[in-house]
Amino acid sequence: MKKIIYTLxxxxxxxxxxxxxxxxxxGATYLNNLGVQVRADIPLIDGFDVEPKVSYYFxxxxxxxxxxxxxxxxxxxxxxxNPFYLLVGPTLYRTSTSxxxxxxxxxxxxxxxxxxxxVFEIKYTTLFCDNxxxxxxxxxxxxx
Numbered sequence: 001m002k003k004i005i006y007t008l009x010x011x012x013x014x015x016x017x018x019x020x021x022x023x024x025x026x027g028a029t030y031l032n033n034l035g036v037q038v039r040a041d042i043p044l045i046d047g048f049d050v051e052p053k054v055s056y057y058f059x060x061x062x063x064x065x066x067x068x069x070x071x072x073x074x075x076x077x078x079x080x081x082n083p084f085y086l087l088v089g090p091t092l093y094r095t096s097t098s099x100x101x102x103x104x105x106x107x108x109x110x111x112x113x114x115x116x117x118x119v120f121e122i123k124y125t126t127l128f129c130d131n132x133x134x135x136x137x138x139x140x141x142x143x144x
Contacts, residue, residue: 023144024038025141027139029138030137033057034057036056039053040053071088071089087109088109091106091125104127114143119140120138121138121140124136
């Protein structure tokens with residue numbers, strides 16, 4: 001019983017600390033097709049963040065989703081909330097159409113610029129599959 005209470009207290013403390021620093025955002029994304037994106041920014045240590053992102057792309061007769069988990073490193077800060085950063089991380093790209101679905105793992109490499117609550121990113125994404133070529137895409141998001 002003591003372990004359960006201790007675990008719950010630690011979880012509550014951790015949640016309080018993270019929620020004070022956690023930022024959420026919504027935006028537009030482009031990777032062969034236009035889409036919408038929901039994202040979060042989780043600061044780890046000074047200059048290093050993790051940004052999980054879920055994107056839905058507008059494709060006729062198909063459902064296309066991507067799940068990204070990018071690590072970012074702030075190279076230069078132009079004021080308090082205006083970083084120029086590099087991003088790198090894995091991606092899962094899923095396509096479903098009329099009963100057929102395909103999922104591919106991939107890799108993101110890019111850079112971004114935050115200006116106040118707006119985030120602009122350009123990235124190169126490559127998927128680990130046959131006949132998959134690397135693509136250049138971008139994101140624009142508003143962070144809350």
